[in-house]
Amino acid sequence: MNREEISRIAHAHHPIKSPLDDESVRLLLDRGISRGDERVLDFGCGSGEWLLRALSAHPGLHAEGVDISEAALADARAGATELGVEERLALHHRSAADFVSPHSFDLVLSFGATHAFGGLLPTLAAAREHLAPGGRVVIGEGFWDREPSQEAVDMLGDFTDLATTMDRVIADGWTPVHGHVSTRQELDDYEWACWGSLASWALEHPAHPDSPEALALSVTRRSEWLRVYRDTWGFVSLVLRQTPR
Template sequence: MDRQTISALAHADHPIAAPLDPASVRELIAKTIRRGDERLLDLGCGGAAWLLSALADHPRVRAEGVDLSAPALTQAGEAATALGVRDRLVLHHADATAYEAAEPFDVVLSVGATHAFGGLLPTLAAARRHLAPGGRVIVGDGFWEQPPGPAAVEIFGGLEDLPATVDRVTGDGWVPVYGHISTRQELDAYEWSWTGSLTSWALDHPDEPDAVEALALATTHRDEWLRAYRGTFGFVCLVLGLAAQ
């Protein structure tokens, strides 16, 4: 199974492709909407859950999303139509790491997609290219809540603890305006949904060629979560502005 198919199936019951609940997403977005008519860009938008939330809550906001997954973008377009906000949402089937917008945006988001850019600071560098003066960035990435064991490091690589993560961001010229650390409930709900959605699909479609692989992926992921990184891995979203030069 390719990565896009796995992601689509695993996020079927948790459209926010990160360990946050809808209230947390709304709160983070609200910290960036200061005039009410902002233009938002999501780099690696997936099903565009963040943008849909912003458009539903703020009737003068406009948004654009970029993602490589055509099925996810189709789903986003259908959801936008159902919400009555499709006329304010533009979707680009493109590589977010190479995307070049025609004009800057007031808010740039990239949550849970730092792996695609090569890490947290490269993600922020990409966001900076698209950010209008005085704009805000929402970025979400993992960190170590507790010192990790070798298995957790093998899964997630070179994460740091929260103070060191924030230090890296501020050392790159950014100023935190707000932040949200995912709660244990949010983290667990995300993992149960990820593994459960993939498992349910496999059980409900036993004749599909990918059913056995999907079930094996869900089982492996669940074991890694429960045995290697639950209680160790954390997730933080930061609302950032640029420090004056």
Template sequence: MGGAVCDAARMDRQKRSLLAHTDHPIAAPLDDDSVTRLLQHAVRRGDERLLDLGCGEAAWLLRALAEHPGVSAEGVDISEAALERARALAGQAGVGDRLTLHRTEGDGFASPHPFDVVLSVGATHAFGGLLGTLEAARAHLAPGGTVLVGDAYWLEEPSTEARELLGEYDDLAATVDKVVAEGWVPVYAHLSTRHELDDYEWCWTGSLSRWALDHPEDPDAPQALEAARQHRDEWLRGYRDSFGFVCLVLRRD
């Protein structure tokens, strides 16, 4: 068992993430209706320039481009496989001419123009946490622009194990307080429901397990299956009852 866990840790993280999100391309615990509602609050005019820091396969941007013919978008991510999938999906949807993708670290991205809407949902780890993500987003934000950010919070006091697994977060009130203290004004928010939280975890572990079972000849199959088992065990026994997720639509004070 210990050896299998070590092998799981050696599986390429980007490949594992791409496989795990096969059935849930929005890399956060949100259903389709929640994504639509959040975009409605962030994209108000329909001609905005969007930027997604940590876009993955650009699911948020593809949704916005499909719903708003006047929107243009750029996405930033370090996974070439995810960006290739994004390009293919954009071509299939007929929005590829309005989507530009950059393979680079989010904190190293530079653009000659600002953006009306900056998104970063479920990627705050790349910027050292929620406030670091907001600082990075602000650097790209046009005056009067909007940020859509998603991050974890504690639903209830976590166990020591949960803290060790996920790191340090605040409860909801403290999370909002520290955002407001930095000069941001929440204009909308969504708290992921129990169904959304559970559905995301079952999709993550299930997609990875299904791929491993369907591709037993792949050298990564045993590691993928073990990674799914380990993740599922940590979720069910470690943090399911204490983990929450909030998406905030923010403007500057």
């Protein structure tokens, strides 16, 4: 069972692939979109959930998404057609790190894609290359809420604490104009949704050759969350503007 299929099933009931509820997503988009006629770019857009919500809320908006998954992009196209926003959405099947555009963007989004660039600051550097003057970046990143175990670091990555994360972002030339730290409920809801959806799929498709693997994986991932990183890992979403030099 490949990683892409696992992700598709796991996010069936939580299409925003980050620990954020619908209201938090709405508020973050509202803070990133000021006029309503912006051009928006999403690095690692997946099924396009962020872009579809932005396009639906703002009829004057135009958006572009970049992702390496053709299946996810097909879902984004289908969603755009269903909502009647397909003419305002362009999708690109390629690595976010390789994306080149002839124009700049008023808003750059990145959630769950910083690994494509090698971390938070390299992702912000890539966003800066695509950002129009006065534009904004809305980005999500993990952090350690408490001192992690080595097992947690090996599992999730070498994050820093929230204060250090902010210091690094500011030192890199960005000014935070809004932020949201995911609540315990948002963090827990995300994990329950992902591994519950994977387990449900396995139970509902007992004859499928991947069913035993999916069920076992749901048990493993849930256990890792509860035993290894639930009490130490957090998630912050930032709305950033470039600091005047």
